[in-house]
Amino acid sequence: MKEITKRVIIENVTPEIEGGRFAARRAVGEKIVVEGDIFADGHDIPSAQLLYRKKGDSEWRSCPMNPMLNDRYQASFEVKTTGRYEYTVEAWIDPFKNWWEKVKKKEDAGENVSQDLVEGGAMIEKAALRAPTEDANLLSRNAKLFQSGERLTELLLFALTSDFIHLMAKYPDKTNKTDYSRILEVSVEPLQARFSAWYEMFPRSCADDGSGRHGTFIDCIERLPYIAEMGFDVLYLPPIHPIGVTSRKGRNNTSKTGPNDPGSPWAIGSEDGGHRSIHPELGTFEDFQKLIGAARRYGIEIALDIAFQCSPDHPYVSEHPEWFRKRPDGSIQYAENPPKKYEDIFPLDFETEHAQELCRELLDVVLFWIERGVRIFRVDNPHTKPLRFWEWLIGKCKEKHPDVIFLSEAFTRPKTMHRLARGGFTQSYTYFTWRNLKWEIEQYFEALTQSPTVDYFWPNLWPNTPDILPEYLQMGGRPAFLIRLVLAATLSSSYGVYGPAFELCVDEPKEPGSEEYNDSEKYEIVQWDLNQPCNLKGFIQRINRIRRINPALQQNKNLIFHPTQGEDIVCYSKFTDDLSNIILTAVNLDPHHTHSTILKLPLKELDLDDGRPFQMHDLISDARYMWRSNDNYLELDPHAAPAHIFRIRRKVRTERDFDYFM
């Protein structure tokens, strides 16, 4: 019943995910903008402050929240280091502030306010009791002045000085303040969590000497300049562990294996070791360290694959048979999704009484690689392990290593994907791979960039992966690769390609209707000829450079689609909060034919002036256009360039801007 007299209500605080059950996600250096509905009965206006601290700190820091429209208040705090931060809100009715508003109105109406002044004096006197000596003395003196009933105007003139208002605001009467019922958290991630360009590559196909031998980490180092030149900053390697021999898959995923077939890197574990070991043909731990170091010198971070599954030859199978599911005949259950069988894979069983030991071991595996300098992990099929397991594992890792990034490779149902993201995955694979039409691109990315989704689900868009050669790329030739690249690189601040298959425009499926690559690198060593003239490396370099110099493309929240005529050209803008950087992308989705459209630009929203021309600078072709209205003509030939990426330059100088005009 004591609660009754707490007059202020605090509701709908954002960011807040599922009542604070999960942390929101932000990148280091960002301002965390916190809002809340704050109101009370009657006419009094509440005062509110945001409380925040790095998790683990004992003291809260605070800053006042400012009222906006419709009883919504806002404040923000900056986060300069990675890790967890906590925040909450408190609000109260400040009797002096509300008294002050009332007295002003009465005075304006010419009413007698002598009684009010005495009341104000009493409040100042009380504030003096809350203040340290110096301020207390100043307040007491003024309290007496008010209570003496001296001439009003004089007092008002005095009180109106912002110094005095500020002084009183320093010692508010917070009796009966309301605390927001929850302490919320935000997970502050390294910058690369929000903005990254990934390149997936099989190290074993990196030997460039034409010998066809198994590539090594040292070969990868040789490849780094090529990758860096294209502008990628994450180099993601499929599992680097020893590969199983039993039931090893042959070329094109057949069950017949030739003597030189290297097997799938995802069939982890052999007599050479398991998840803590390196496949001997790739090199040593020392080589691996060299690769990490060399990559960093190129501004590239190495990402490892976490695939928590075992080949039948994995040491766990003999050392910890209790971590697998045993069949009645004593054999271990291989992976299956009836009628499909994966006999080269033994799944780990999280439903036995030994599950907790298993989980601890898997955590230790991740920590093992973190200790060896790995900062980014791409997690294979996380949705086939308990979702709460990942929440626990990632939480544990980030307690000590808040900089680590986890990318969830969950191509599964939407609820599961979102839960993995809320549960801690820094980045997530998406349905982008299959979203080719204008309406589905618009619908999907509008949903992904809205709150609260954008607060936890950070998309990483992949036009292709070793498992997925989408139909669109099979059918559309080189323009299709350009189109999908531009879309991936501009619709999301993180994207990736599986190369060199991508930049070489490899488009042959295993069979018609299949999304698998023919002669997939998953099952054999491929000798890539990077010097083919079709190589898109120059175009990719340009796109990644555009991303690097335009902050609008380095975040996901500010995205608007613009209406265009027809279904062939999709058009959207991304922009920074302050609109200082606006990037408008227009893509012809038809890889075969030229299309044109009339594009409708929301000039006001983009802070453009209908009366003055503005410059559209195409960062792909370097051409510049002058536009001046909201209706604008566009034409895109997929065989020349299927897209524009315009930087909108608002200020176009006229003669008046130059000295000699004066």
Add this chain to the structure above:
Amino acid sequence: MKEITKRVIIENVTPEIEGGRFAARRAVGEKIVVEGDIFADGHDIPSAQLLYRKKGDSEWRSCPMNPMLNDRYQASFEVKTTGRYEYTVEAWIDPFKNWWEKVKKKEDAGENVSQDLVEGGAMIEKAALRAPTEDANLLSRNAKLFQSGERLTELLLFALTSDFIHLMAKYPDKTNKTDYSRILEVSVEPLQARFSAWYEMFPRSCADDGSGRHGTFIDCIERLPYIAEMGFDVLYLPPIHPIGVTSRKGRNNTSKTGPNDPGSPWAIGSEDGGHRSIHPELGTFEDFQKLIGAARRYGIEIALDIAFQCSPDHPYVSEHPEWFRKRPDGSIQYAENPPKKYEDIFPLDFETEHAQELCRELLDVVLFWIERGVRIFRVDNPHTKPLRFWEWLIGKCKEKHPDVIFLSEAFTRPKTMHRLARGGFTQSYTYFTWRNLKWEIEQYFEALTQSPTVDYFWPNLWPNTPDILPEYLQMGGRPAFLIRLVLAATLSSSYGVYGPAFELCVDEPKEPGSEEYNDSEKYEIVQWDLNQPCNLKGFIQRINRIRRINPALQQNKNLIFHPTQGEDIVCYSKFTDDLSNIILTAVNLDPHHTHSTILKLPLKELDLDDGRPFQMHDLISDARYMWRSNDNYLELDPHAAPAHIFRIRRKVRTERDFDYFM
């Protein structure tokens, strides 16, 4: 860490208001449909059940939840009595059910399933341990059959019998089941909370003998047939308590009072008593009981006004001066909203150390009237008292008297109004009073009928009140009253008018630009001539009768607006969940001129057949029209009838429906 192995996730359960902080609202007899996102890792499909009970019961009841699209599950339970109900969800992976799905697929693919059968047998054996003797024996026999490895087809044929599947489903393995983290509540209200037609009337103006004397409760009884004939079922009386003398307001809210001026009923309290007393000129407690009884015989419930404020003559002022705010000069602070002063009103102060006693007293006041048979309260300005106070007071009242209805008269900012509704108010005043244009009506009612708003905010629409004669009624003459009546009565299942001013089309404001009535009944006794030909009683009677026989108009959730050409005609349908009752209302919002439009009907949504005509039966004029397509012409003359209220009759009989055709 134990949580890790709970594989099933339960999220986004609805209805749920602010994480279960508030109860959803439903009416007695409804099905409470509960949904949730339920999913797990991997391919296993979760089983789920809804748990529910009347609050206070120790045992949960349960029913299985059925999967719908996109990992959403649904179940429902019926509520046959008013009061609070609790519900929650639990879900688990049923190994047998998932095993069964897998085995079927493997069998279809012609694979050997002998090992699977043994596993199935083991599960049946375990189920036997959870079953009572008879079922246990049956299960054990079958377990042996499975484990013996007999011919598969035979077993499948046996197991396929739904009896056996049901038998196993009775004893699922719920190890590691997941409980939803919250127990949610729904407040089940009497039917009249959802569906009601209110009539506000000043008892003191009810003396029909032409003498001009002060009306009494007995006069009100005489007026009941008139009110009942119009079809209202709630008769709401402004405060019936003694009226203060000090600073009493005169006619037209002046500060000069004539000797016969009765004062505002909202200036409560005199030497005759306070909130527990009846104004002597209205009659006695016995008379009041007679009125309640007589009204019930007409199907009318009496609603009282709760206005927690005092005239300077209220007994509280002398008995409990500590419940008021004292000024430095010892006087009690009257109500003010600078520069406005309300010297006839002393507000109660909820910020003193005596606030809890005050709150208890106010609760006792409400209980006092409940004990005297009052079931409905209209609360005056609840937003000027602490919002949590109401939550506490209504909660306390409804613990013992779940049938009581509280209407919140809060014409204030949206967040506050919504919080009052969430906090327990059964019905709420709305902005309808000022929503006259097509777009604003559409926007406002689309918002009000969407979840979660519709789960707690039950609108009660008032075209006028003693305080508000809206501009629209001042300007539009008789058609304006008809238009606003039809809108109020069809846009919401609860509405009310302040009469007889409404049905007599009183439209004279105190002065131009004012919303106050001239010679307002708030400050004087008015002698109404109900026999004026302008009286809308016949029209009102028809509208209320339409509401009574059409369940579509008795609820708020199923409302869709239909596109019409132009801004003059607004058109919408309301319908029952099963579409057996569809009411389409079209209103010409211009009270001066005839307008026509083409209306677009969503035939599919309304389950109408494009190929077959359907009948539009105008329940106002009784005219019938045959329509057959989604584009239809409408014309409305405000001076004849400014609205259609169509019942859509789907089935139009043809010769094939009659025996003699055969």
